[in-house]
Amino acid sequence: MLSLGGGLPLLVQSREALRIAYFESFSPFSWADKNQVMHGILVDVLDEALTQRMKIPLTHRGFPWVRAQMMVRNGDADAFCTIPTKERRAYTEISTEPLINATYTMFVQRNNPVIERLKLVKTLDDLHPFLHAHFHGSGWARQKLAGMRVDWAPNVDVALLKLAHGRDDVFVDVAEVLRVRIKALGLADAIVELPQVLDMQPFNLCIRKTSPDTALLPDFDKTMRQLRNDGTLSAIYNKYAASPVR
Numbered sequence: 339m340l341s342l343g344g345g346l347p348l349l350v351q352s353r354e355a356l357r358i359a360y361f362e363s364f365s366p367f368s369w370a371d372k373n374q375v376m377h378g379i380l381v382d383v384l385d386e387a388l389t390q391r392m393k394i395p396l397t398h399r400g401f402p403w404v405r406a407q408m409m410v411r412n413g414d415a416d417a418f419c420t421i422p423t424k425e426r427r428a429y430t431e432i433s434t435e436p437l438i439n440a441t442y443t444m445f446v447q448r449n450n451p452v453i454e455r456l457k458l459v460k461t462l463d464d465l466h467p468f469l470h471a472h473f474h475g476s477g478w479a480r481q482k483l484a485g486m487r488v489d490w491a492p493n494v495d496v497a498l499l500k501l502a503h504g505r506d507d508v509f510v511d512v513a514e515v516l517r518v519r520i521k522a523l524g525l526a527d528a529i530v531e532l533p534q535v536l537d538m539q540p541f542n543l544c545i546r547k548t549s550p551d552t553a554l555l556p557d558f559d560k561t562m563r564q565l566r567n568d569g570t571l572s573a574i575y576n577k578y579a580a581s582p583v584r
Contacts, residue, residue, distance in 0.1 A: 355395040356551050358384060359407075359415035361475075362400030363493055365518050366578040367438070367541065368419075370400035380419045380541065382574045383437045387561045394554065402493065403475035410546050417545040423477040426544055431552040435562035436540030438575065440512040442478075444532040445501065445520070452507045453530075462510070462536050471497040471506035478511075478539060494519055502528040510536060 360368035360376055368378035376398035388394040401409065409415040411429050421440075422432045446453050452468060459465060462482055470488045472479040473496070479488065489506045491497035494515065501509045502525045509516065513531065520529050545552045565571045 353395065355397045356388065356545075356554075357397050357399070357414075357416045359409050359418050360398065360400045361403040361406060361420075363495065364403070364512075364515055365522075367440075367512070367515060368400065374400065376400050379574060379578050380437055382577075383565070383571065384419070384543070386570060386574070387558060387565060388554075391561050391564070392554070392557060394551075403473070407475060410544070413546065413548065415546075416549045416551055417543060419541050419543055421478050421539045422542050422544065423481055425477060430544035430546055431555060432545075433543040433555050433559055433562070435559040435566075436542050437562070438541050438571075440514065440539050440541060441535055442510055442537035442539065443513040443535055445498075445509045445511075445516055445529050446507065446532065447501055447504050448528055448530050450504060450507060453532075456508055456532055459532075459534060459536070465508065465510070468507040471501045471509040472511070473497045476511070478537075482537065483510075495523060498523060498525060498529065 360370075360378070360380065362368070362370040364378070366379055368376060368380045370376055381398050384396060384398075389396055399415070400406070406415070406418055407426075410418050417430070419437055420426065426432070444456055444459065446456055456468070465483075466486055468487075470479075470483055470486055471491065472483065472488050473491045473493050489497075489500060491500060494511070497506075497509055498516070498519055500506050517531065520526055543555070543558060545555065
């Protein structure tokens with residue numbers, strides 16, 4: 339195959355980049371720095387799988403989560419990485435292999451009197467009596483907390499601040515993300531995590547149905563299995579587990 343200086347084959351360099359939209363403030367999964375450069379587990383996994391191994395050029399851009407999803411739906415971006423839901427399946431084709439599996443636990447204000455009741459919770463259904471903190475754009479919350487009282491915030495940080503000030507009873511979401519945000523916001527003395535794991539959810543690559551790049555998904559799944567088997571995924575996860583607060 340013909341190539342140009344810099345390494346990528348000519349046919350790869352000539353194709354348009356796959357435009358990935360991310361949640362801009364969801365570290366360590368994805369976040370934008372002060373220069374709007376994207377970082378995180380999802381970014382690194384896609385760079386390794388698609389760019390390094392499959393030779394597919396990418397662009398990474400971060401947005402508020404509602405906007406990122408709308409951009410894919412409207413054709414202003416090609417793909418995002420998140421939990422497959424019925425709504426998202428209506429307008430995207432979704433990989434079989436996840437980039438990472440997220441763990442969902444409960445976070446509560448340390449001095450909230452409901453904490454003793456929350457320690458007895460075993461399933462999501464047990465959470466109906468409580469007022470939940472959550473953020474707009476969460477498909478998981480819309481599905482899993484349906485019929486429950488939810489105090490919707492514009493983003494994760496505002497939801498955590500409401501929780502820390504006692505406005506809500508509990509915040510159930512991705513433990514790996516909330517731990518980072520609690521530390522970054524200086525709320526470690528105000529909010530505690532309870533040990534019960536209430537859900538596990540995969541974060542998959544979701545490509546807009548009208549994009550020709552949906553044809554990449556079988557090879558992407560094959561590549562993800564290789565990354566898992568050769569230890570690359572574990573190395574990426576471990577790098578962020580040991581990284582400083584973002």
